[in-house]
Every structure is written in C-alpha cells, then in structure tokens.
Amino acid sequence: MTTEAVQLSERRLGKFGDKYFAGRPQQVLLRNWISFKSSAWIAVVSGFLEPVLYLLSFGYGIGELVGSIATPGGEISYAAYIAPGLLATSAMNGAMLDSTWNVFFKLNESRLYNAMLATSLGPLDVALGEIAWALMRGGIYATAFTVIVAALGLVTTWWALLAIPAAIIVAFGFASFGMAITSYMKSHHQMNFFYIFLLPMFLFSGAFYPLTVFPGWGQAIIKALPLRQGIELVTRAMSGEFGIHILVNISYFMVMICVGLFFTTKRLNALFMK
C-alpha cells in the first residue's frame, strides 16, 4: 500500500518541520498562476496603474505649485521627491490586498485552504506559497514603476534599481503581517480594521511632504509606523545614499516578516487542527 503520494509524504519524515511543511509551496504558486492566466489578469495588471496616476497628478500638478524640495542630497523636483513614497505605498497596498481580502476569501468563503490542507500539504506551504505570489506580483509592479520613474528622468543613479528589492522587502513585511492578522478575523466586517489603519498611515507617512510639518512627538509616532519605514527604505535605495540608517529600516521589516510568518503558521495550524 505505497502509492506515489504516500512515498512522497514519507520522504519528508524527519526533515525540517515535517508536520507543518511538505516542502511544496511552489504548488500553491502554481495554483495562483493557473487562476491568474484564466481570469484575474485585468485586476492584477491594472493594479500597477494607481501609483503611476498619483505620480503624474501629484508630481506634475502639485509639483508646479510646490516648486522644488530641499533634501540632504540637494534640490529635487516634487515628482522625484514623491516617487519613492508612492512605490513603497503601492508595495504596501498590493501586498495587503493579496494577503487580506484574497486570503480571507480563500480561508472563509471558498475554503480553498481547507482543500489544500486535506492533502499532504502543510500550513507553512500555504503561507509561503501565498506570500511568494504576493511578492512576485509586487516585484513586477515595482519594476514597472521604477522603469517609468526612470523614463520620466526622475532618477539620477543606477543605484535606483535597488528600489525594486527594497519594495519587495516592504511588500514581504506587509504581506506576512497582513496574512497573520487576517487569519484571526472571523467576519468580513472586521476586515475594515485594516482600512481604519491603512488610510491614516498612507496620509501621514510623509509620502507627499516632509515630516517636519508635524511637531516632534508626531514625527516620532509616524517614524514607528511600518509605511514610514518602508518609504525611508525605498527613498534611500532609490537615491543610492544609504547610510547606516538603511539597516534600521531593513531590520524593522525582517522583524515584521518573521513575526508575521510565525503567527500565520501558528494560526493556520490551529484553525485546521482544531
């Protein structure tokens, strides 16, 4: 009685996390790719539009009213000033969409994860596969956005290419955190929680203006928020002037990623092993 499925599952015995991880997150990716090919592409492709529209409208429209902005690296145009903030914001939004609404639907409405976990897959396969999908999507958006920013002449150095991995790190942090919180949510009304949090974070994290307009205590709060950390990370990467501070931003996201993954796996395990 050893079918292929059984042999494959027994090969994992004694390896890393053999109860939670079958070593096959790529199958979850494959599932998303099949689904994407046949239907979701318009939603996915158009997702890249939003930051571009903001860049054009704000960068050029408001830019004309604002003039240039003084930064540590010298005077830059308003469009160049907001570009990294928009990239970080869109990385956040894309990752949150994938890891909150989409995950909620698969968890509670279509019960797709129930089906996955009735096979020999484990919860960590599901979590990693879903996050990897969100990151691939985010990476493609980030690349497209960076190309447009470069084509508009808003970057001055090849270091700007580093904005792409920086945006992926930001997306990773938000995706794993968002998925962890979503896995604890019971009704879709609770999902509005994210928007109560995301909108003010977007408006106050200084994507459009320097934080110095706020008093010191306000700046301190904002700097502790993940989007602000993301904007700083992408800004530093895009300008090529990293400084030691970029390590703080990166560490912030590493912690977010690890904490998010830990709770997601733990919760999925509890949900499907109750």
Add this chain to the structure above:
Amino acid sequence: MSEPLIHARGLTKTYGDFVAVDGIDFDVAKGESFGFLGPNGAGKSSTMRIIGATSVRTSGTLTILGKDPEVNGPQIRAHLGVVPQQDNLDVELTVSENIFIYGRYFGLSSSFINKKIPELLEFAQLEEKKDVKVQALSGGMKRRLTIARSLVSEPDILMLDEPTTGLDPQARHILWDRLFRLKEQGVTLLITTHYMDEAEQLCDRLIVMDKGKIMAENSPAQLIKDYSTKEVLEVRFGSDRNQEMVEVLRPLAERIEVLPDRILLYAEDGEQLLESIAAKGIHPNTSLVRRSSLEDVFLRLTGRTLVE
C-alpha cells in the same frame, strides 16, 4: 484476521465544556464500507476530522494504517481521499484544473496526474465539462468532481462526509452508483450520513451515534433485526386526535412511537395489525404499512428522529 485499517479506542474530542465525541471505540477493516449514522451534531464530522488528521483528539488512541495522526499527519493524509460536507472546490479553476492542482498538492508529477485525469473525468461523468469553470456546475456535478478530485492520489481510504446532502434524488442515485464502483475496486469507504436510506444502501457496517456516543454497531440488516420489528404501521388521525388514540392503540402493537404528525405501530405483520385495529372500529385518516428501517432503529435507541 489482519490488523484493522482504522483502530480507535476511547476516542474523545471536547471543545471547551462541550463533548463532541465521547470515548468511542471502533475498528474498520480493509475494503469495508463503514458508516456513521446519526443526526446533525452527533459527533460524526468531528470523528471524521480526527481520522483525517485535520483535528487533534483530546484523548484516547487512534491508529490509521498503524500510524498515529498526531505524529504522522501528512503521511496519513497521503493515504486519504477527503470529501467534505461543504464543497471546497477551487471556484476560480476549471474542472480538469481542479483535479490537476489537487494532485500537485500531493506532490504528484504532472505526467502522472495527466494520465489520471481522463479516467477520473469518466468516473465522474464530467468529460464534457472538463474545461468549464466549477462555478457553472450543478450541485450533483460538484459533488462528483469533489470525489473524483479526492481520488487523484489513489487513496486507500475515501472519507465522505454527508455525501448526498442537498442533492436531488436523481443526483443521489448517480452518486451512489459511483460509490458502489469504488467499493467493488476495494477502496475502503468511510461515510457519515443522517439519511437512513443512504446508510442502508452503502454501508456494510455502521455505528449509530448520538450526542458523541455510540448507541449501536452492526450491519444495517442486523441492526433492524435487533432493534425493531419486521414491519411498521403508520397511522394518522389528524393532529388533534393523535394523542387520544395512543392509549387505545398501545395494547395492540409490540411497541408504539408517537411523532408530531403520525403514530408508528411496530409489529411483525403490519396488515394484520391494521385489520385488528379496524375490527375495533378504529379508522385512521390514512394508514401505511412498510418495512422497518434504520430510522426506526434510531428512534428506538434515542427516542428521536434522525432528520428534525
């Protein structure tokens, strides 16, 4: 006799103060079709989830193919085909994509799965629907696809939780026919149901569950023999008069059960009982003689009906 495929002793599952499964013992042999019969909330689905290694038991012992689901969850799941009570097909994919990706979740190779797909589509009678999105299928088709999908990994045990709930009679009969074929091929079936006809049709042996406990265990025919008479006479006097007739009828039958809309009289010969009632000048509005079923067994054991 060889070692049972599934072996449970004192199996218990509690959620807080609520005892869903209350220390049950059972064994399932290879190739057997084994049923859990009971009303909603009897603990059938909880038992199925524990066997399916997607729920951890609170106490007791359980082995499936000699393995403990707490230690070897993924290895046990690789042996199982799971058909849950609510369909969880991938609504964004087509019929054949559903089978394909499900096989990939087990780690099976594309060539292996692609060879199996036509065979499974034929089994589920869905060849013509293979490129149709799942959303567009009828309830019966979805069920058959869920079963076909669960067979892609060639499981030793197929677990079906309420397989025909919500299906129309024709769809149920098609499904039963498919399950018979699997039985003939030697697949071990584990079925929960609250339909007595389904249990009688499909199960070699079953346990009757209520409130987490096993009330009885045997083959359907033997259960009926042990817990009921050969025939049942159902009489109706109209909702106002049913109650007052009970005392008059009680001495005439071996056993009597009163339901809200009718009275059940148990006897070896139903027609004869009906005649003796008529001889006493009692004329029910309607009367019906039928053979005893598992429904009567359940009524006897618990004092309640299966479908409420």
Add this chain to the structure above:
Amino acid sequence: MSNSIRKVSSFGTLHVAEARIRNMAKWAFIILFAAVINPTLYLVSIGIGVGSLIDANNGVEGVSYLTFLAPALLASAAIQGSSDEVIFPTMAGFKWERTFFGMRSTPLTARQISLGIFLAAMVRTIVSVVIYWIVLYLFGALESDTAWLAMPAALFAGAAMAAVMLALAAKIEKEDFFFTIVGRFIMIPMFLFSGTFYPLSQMPVFLQFFGWISPLWHATELGRYLTYDYPLPGIQIFIHIAVLATMMLVGLFLSARVFDNRLEK
C-alpha cells in the same frame, strides 16, 4: 384594487428607500465615524502637510491651499459616498441576495426600485456632506457667506454620479472585476485629474478633457465660486449646473430602463 395596495403603488419609491435606510441604520455608527474621520485626515494631511509646501512657495489662486482644496474634497466625498451606496445594494439586489426579484413580486415596479435605491443613497450623502461641511468650517477652510451653498452643489455632484453608477451597476451581470475596474479606471482617475488638487488649467489640454466629463470638476468649480471669491462667469455657472443635471437625468432614465429589462424578463 384595495386601498393599501394603491398606496404601495404610488409611494413605492419611498418604501424601497425606507427599506434601504433601515438597512443603513445598522451601520450608522461606521457611516458617521467615516464621515467625520475621513475629512479630518485629508485636511490635516494634504491640506496642512502639502499645503505648507504650497503656501510657502507661491500659494494658489491667492487663497490658502486648505481653502482651495476644501470644496473639491467635499464634492469628492459626496461622489464616493453616493456611488458606494448605489453600487453595493444594486449588486446585492440583482445578484448576491436577489432581493430585487423579491420586491418585484410585490406591487413595486422596477422603476420605483431603482429610484428608491437612488433616493436612499441621497439621504446618506446629505448626512455625509453636512458633517464634512462642518469639519471644513471648523478648520476655517470656508471664507465666504455663501459657503453653505457648497453643500447642495456637492450633493448635486453626488446625485449625478450616483445616477450614472446605478445604471452601470445594474447593467453589469458579471461582477468579477467590476469593483476593481470602477475603482481603478473611474474613481481614482477622477479624484486625481478633476482639478481637485490644482487648477485644471495646469494640466495639458488633452487631459483637461477628462475634467470636462467629470462631475467632480463641475461641482468643484461651483464649490470654489461659493466658498471664496473665485471668479466664475454666469454662463459657466449655468454650464456646470446643466452638465450635472444632464448626467443625473440621463443616469436615472437609463437605470429605470435597465432595471425594467432585468426585472421584467
């Protein structure tokens, strides 16, 4: 025909609206909370944050950026709120819960159902607009005595947009990407390119066309005229009003037709 049935047939629109409003009342707290918090966040962030950069430069139209932005944000909130309030019930009514088909089996007509949904959305929009306006007032963003008229102007824009979205939402039978498409191809571009954040004339001419068909731009122009001494010739005032009125009437006419087609077949 009995008396009560005759009543239903003449006041059907109101009954449908009443049912919707009762439903909304369950979410009253969230609707009111959003109505207060949204403008506050936008005013502090964009008005004061971006405003500080603009006012430190040359300003815009000779007023503070907050004053310039206020009527645009007001109209935008009206449009967003009224659109949501027609799209979701329409989707639910035709598809998710199929309540419209239930209503249709009573003496209600399809046209009354469509108008009732629209009317209920307007009630909610009035609440949002009034609250928004009060927040603007408290921020000192409203300069002129006629500023209170910015409320009906914004409501008018909400009505125009809601009427069009009502027809569109009723027309869509497969909702798969409807929300994504409405958000990304209608709402966000409208928000960004309707002279909301800077005068429309600053955009290249081919993009200004977008403003002309946007109810947000027409309402914003009216709002600016009403809230500070923004010069607007009489003929332009007339055009803005005429465009919004046309959108609303055409939208309502089309909605009634689509509702009719879907509910009578």
